[in-house]
Amino acid sequence: MSNATLAPAAPRIRLFQSPALRRFLRHRLAVIGTITILTMVLLVVIGPWLMPFEPTSTNIRNRFLPPFDSTHLLGTDPLGRDTLTRLLHAGRISLAVGFAVMILSMAIGIFVGTVAGFYGGALGAALMRFVDAMLCFPPIFLLLAISALINPSVISIIILISAASWMEIARVVEAQVRSLKERDYTVAAEALGARDRRIILREILPNAVAPIVVAATLNVANAILAESYISFLGFGVQPPTPSWGNMLQDAQGYLRSAPWLAIIPGIAITLAVTSFNFIGDGLRDALDPRMENR
Amino acid sequence: MSTAEPKPAAPPVLQVSDLEITFNTRAGPVRAVRDVNFQIAKGETLAIVGESGSGKSVTSLAMLRLLPGAPFCKVSGQVLLSHEGRQTDLVTCSADDMRAIRGRHASIVFQEPMTSLNPVHTAGTQIAESIRRHIGLGQRAAMERAIELLDLVGIPDPRRRAASFPHEMSGGMRQRVMIALALACDPSLLIADEPTTALDVTIQAQIIELMKDIQARTDLAIIFITHNLGVVADVADKVMVMYAGSPVETAPVADLFERPLMPYTRGLLQSVPRITFSASRGQPLPAIRGTVPSPLALPQGCSFGPRCDWFLSGTCDADTPLLQPVQRGHDVRCHRCETILKELAIQ
Numbered sequence: 146m147s148n149a150t151l152a153p154a155a156p157r158i159r160l161f162q163s164p165a166l167r168r169f170l171r172h173r174l175a176v177i178g179t180i181t182i183l184t185m186v187l188l189v190v191i192g193p194w195l196m197p198f199e200p201t202s203t204n205i206r207n208r209f210l211p212p213f214d215s216t217h218l219l220g221t222d223p224l225g226r227d228t229l230t231r232l233l234h235a236g237r238i239s240l241a242v243g244f245a246v247m248i249l250s251m252a253i254g255i256f257v258g259t260v261a262g263f264y265g266g267a268l269g270a271a272l273m274r275f276v277d278a279m280l281c282f283p284p285i286f287l288l289l290a291i292s293a294l295i296n297p298s299v300i301s302i303i304i305l306i307s308a309a310s311w312m313e314i315a316r317v318v319e320a321q322v323r324s325l326k327e328r329d330y331t332v333a334a335e336a337l338g339a340r341d342r343r344i345i346l347r348e349i350l351p352n353a354v355a356p357i358v359v360a361a362t363l364n365v366a367n368a369i370l371a372e373s374y375i376s377f378l379g380f381g382v383q384p385p386t387p388s389w390g391n392m393l394q395d396a397q398g399y400l401r402s403a404p405w406l407a408i409i410p411g412i413a414i415t416l417a418v419t420s421f422n423f424i425g426d427g428l429r430d431a432l433d434p435r436m437e438n439r
Numbered sequence: 440m441s442t443a444e445p446k447p448a449a450p451p452v453l454q455v456s457d458l459e460i461t462f463n464t465r466a467g468p469v470r471a472v473r474d475v476n477f478q479i480a481k482g483e484t485l486a487i488v489g490e491s492g493s494g495k496s497v498t499s500l501a502m503l504r505l506l507p508g509a510p511f512c513k514v515s516g517q518v519l520l521s522h523e524g525r526q527t528d529l530v531t532c533s534a535d536d537m538r539a540i541r542g543r544h545a546s547i548v549f550q551e552p553m554t555s556l557n558p559v560h561t562a563g564t565q566i567a568e569s570i571r572r573h574i575g576l577g578q579r580a581a582m583e584r585a586i587e588l589l590d591l592v593g594i595p596d597p598r599r600r601a602a603s604f605p606h607e608m609s610g611g612m613r614q615r616v617m618i619a620l621a622l623a624c625d626p627s628l629l630i631a632d633e634p635t636t637a638l639d640v641t642i643q644a645q646i647i648e649l650m651k652d653i654q655a656r657t658d659l660a661i662i663f664i665t666h667n668l669g670v671v672a673d674v675a676d677k678v679m680v681m682y683a684g685s686p687v688e689t690a691p692v693a694d695l696f697e698r699p700l701m702p703y704t705r706g707l708l709q710s711v712p713r714i715t716f717s718a719s720r721g722q723p724l725p726a727i728r729g730t731v732p733s734p735l736a737l738p739q740g741c742s743f744g745p746r747c748d749w750f751l752s753g754t755c756d757a758d759t760p761l762l763q764p765v766q767r768g769h770d771v772r773c774h775r776c777e778t779i780l781k782e783l784a785i786q
Contacts, residue, residue, distance in 0.1 A: 329554040336505055336549075337542030337569050337620065347568070351559040 168431040175427020178420035185417060189236035198227035200234040201385045209403050219409055222395060228409060235387035236413060238299060239369055242388070243417070245303045246368035247361050250311035255357065257311070258318025259345055263326055273319060276312045284309045288371060292380035302381050306371045310364060317360045321353035328352075355432035359425055366421035373414050389414050450521050451478035452627050452660040453502075453545075458516035458530075460494070460501050469734045471497050474685045474762065475516070479677075481627070482654060484661040486675035486692070488668065488707070492731050494684040495664045499630045502662075503547055504529060504537050520545055522627055543573040546621035550633040552614035556605035562589065562616045563601025566623050573624045588619040593649055611642035615649065622653065630662045635670060647674055668711050672696055677768075680704045683732055683742040686762060690769040700771045700779055702747045703727070741774065749775045 169175060193200075204225035212220040212228075219228040257276065261269040287309050295301050322345075325331060331348045339348070350357075369389075375381035376390025384391055389410040396406035458475035461468050472494040479485045487495045497506070506512045518529040522544040527536060529545075549555045557565060566585035570576055576584065582601065589597035592615040605613055614634060621629055631650065635643040651674060654661055663674055671678055671692065678695045680688045680703065688701040699705045706727035729746040738744050740756035747755065754774045762772040765780065773779070 329549060329551050330557040332505065333547075333549060333555045333617070333620075334557070335541070336503055336547045337623075338538045338540070338573060339542075339569075340538060343572070347560070348557050352557070 165431045169427050172423075172427035172430055174423040175431075178423030178427070181416055181420040182424065185236060185413075185420075186240060189233050189240060192233040193230065193237070196227070196230045196233065198230040200226065200231045200387055202226065209399070211403070212405050212409070220403075220405055222406055223399065223403075228406070231387045231392060232389075232409060232413060235389045235392055235410065238382055238386065238388040239372055239390070239414075240417065242299065242303055242306070242372045242382075243365040243369040243421075246306045246310060246371075247365045249303060249307035250364055250368075251314055251357070251361050253307065253311035254314025254360075255318050255350070258315040259322050259350070261315070262319040262322030263341070263345055263349070265323070269319075273316075276315050276319075279309075279312045282309075284371065285374065288375050289378065289380055292375055297380055297383055299382055299386070302372060302375070305375075306368050310367060310371070314357065314360050314364065317356050318353060321356055322349055325349045325352050355428075359429045359432065362421055362425035362428055366418045366425070369414065369417050369421070450526070451480050452483075452521055453662075454478040454517070454519040455502070456517045456519075458498065458501065458514070458518065460497055460506070461513045461515075463511055463513070464735075466735055470684060471734055472501070472684045476686070476762075477677075477679055477689065479628070479660045479662065481660055482658040483676045484654065484663055484674050486663045486665060486671040486678045487681060488665060488671055488678060489681035490666065490731055492734075493681040495681050496632055498681075499547065499632050499662065499664055502529060502630065503541055503545060505547075520628065539573070542569055542621075542626070543624045544626050545628040545630065546624075546626045547630040547632060548614075548617050548621045548634045550636050552610050552617055552637060555617055556613055556620075558605055561602050561604055562608070562619075566601075566616070566620050569620060569623045585619070585623070588623055589616070591622070591653070592616070592619045593645075594619075610638055611645065614638060614642075614646055618646070618649065618653075622657075622659075625657065626659070628660045628662070630664070632664045633666070634663075636665070636667070643670070650674065668708060680707070683737060684734055685742070685772070686770075687743065687772045688770065689762070694766070694769050698769075698783065700765060700769070700776045700783075701743075701773050702749050702775075702779070703743045706746075741772075749773075749779060751775060 204221070207221050207225045208223055210221040210225075212218070214220055219232065222228055222231070257272055261272040261276075288305060291305055291308075292302070295305070326344070326349060328348075331344060334344050334348050372381060372388065373390035373393065376388045377394045379391075379394060381390055382388040384395070392410040393407055393414075396403070396410070399406055455475055455477050458472065459470065460472040461470050463469075475498055477485060487498065489495045500506050501514050502518050504514070506514065514530055516530060519526045520529055520540065522540065527540065529537065529540065532540075556562070560568075563582055563585045566588055567578070567581035570581040570584050571578065574581075586597045586601050589600055594600050594612060594615055600608070600612075605616075608616065614637075618634070629650075634650075635646050638646060647670060650661065650663075653659060661674075663670070665671060675692045678688075678690060678692050679686045680695075680701065682703050688695065688699070688704045695704065696708070699708055706725075709725040710727060712724055727746055732738055732742060732745070738756070740758055741747070741760050744750050744755045750756075751774070760772050760774045762770045763776075765771050765776055
């Protein structure tokens, strides 16, 4: 999954000669962000297998244990469940939601943006005005309004957040497609008998990869954040399934007595979101050829 | 190549009749091109010459229907292309037929080699893709053919170059790749829209030699669009001079350079700078006075009238002259060409 954010940084072959990769590696925060994300992904994928506890097994005798306890490294929650175990399981959900939203909203955004940008005219104008209209809603109200009406589950949360976040990508793609379809090589491909589909898939989109990748990376960060706050507000992933957002919600009542219950998932969210933002920044600089001489 | 030999009487590769192109602009419809008639046989090269805005590029784009669609632009007339023993009218055929013809039977090479190749694919991939699309070879066979083509257009070490990206090649080399791409499916017609304009002179000469060489081998019909008269003298069998959207003189190349009849052609030929140290050195270069009229406001009568030294009030501004044969194969659009012909005979 992590490859999705990295691979397009370098055009297929010649990975190690790629000036884009070199520029990315020079961006220190982006490298730190990448390492952080890779570590997090690794931890949440294999971590739960190594933990001796179940995320839902309660132990009334060991409630509110503070971190660095001999058996519970990050302590326990009000029901005596191991916080580290829950954090790792929650990370699976939260990161998976982030990536799934990214993929889904990319699919919608690229499709809408390409159709609008390539065919233009009344259809393109209608699609882009629809995008504008969607962007008019503050996303938090959109998310809460819809999630109040449906039965929340991980799948429905993914669909919901995607529905509220594909517009950004659609705009980026539309602008790119509109400019790239006028390029000489696109006209040349048409002059050599290429069909629309081929022109879009082979000539236009590969040249728009850079801004799409940047938008996608930032999209993951926003999706993780969105999942956290709708779960925090109780409309998202429902207990007992842990997510970073509903761990925060659980901790709400004990901020004074057991602050670590809020701090630990809070750190996880902050780390993930800032790391993705740094990666996005790094990719933006690395993939912008105008940065070459700086 | 400079002498026009009589060609065997096969149907012409391309026959254009009464081609007319109208753009709908905010200021009203503009007839950008009109009365274009010509035909071109196997192995023949037709040069279309004219100033910027004379309609030569629009004509070439219209022939492959690459102009914007119906509400913006209207093309009428006939563009008959012979291929595989059939004739297709490129003005009226279906979009699918058109796509099957583009790049397969009729190809075009554009002016800008630097931007006409897709930066994200290798040269070999781009050529192979066109071959697979039209001929349906497998991936490996298409790549082998692409390498052959790169060899044909004179690229050294074609196997390595097939794996190169466009930014790793020079302008001349990219134009060679463009030509290879255009020739990939062995078309019968190649339209070259100022293929050498963006290149420096030594590379220009190489590209022209290459095109002549390929033509000699494959019997390709070439439409060569240019404003460089030196290039015309070198490559063309026939020349069509365009002014303000219509042909004003068509002639075999030798005739045109020896005995240009239309005053516009004469002006064009005189305004070519020459590298000599003769008496004319230091003299201003003869230029055609005035500028090309806007297609929105063509002058009454002959569109070249206001700029013409032979202008005769009452004749030239009365009605539009027709393109008429003056000698065998030499057509001129001028009311006064008889007079010009006589005066030339006296000199």
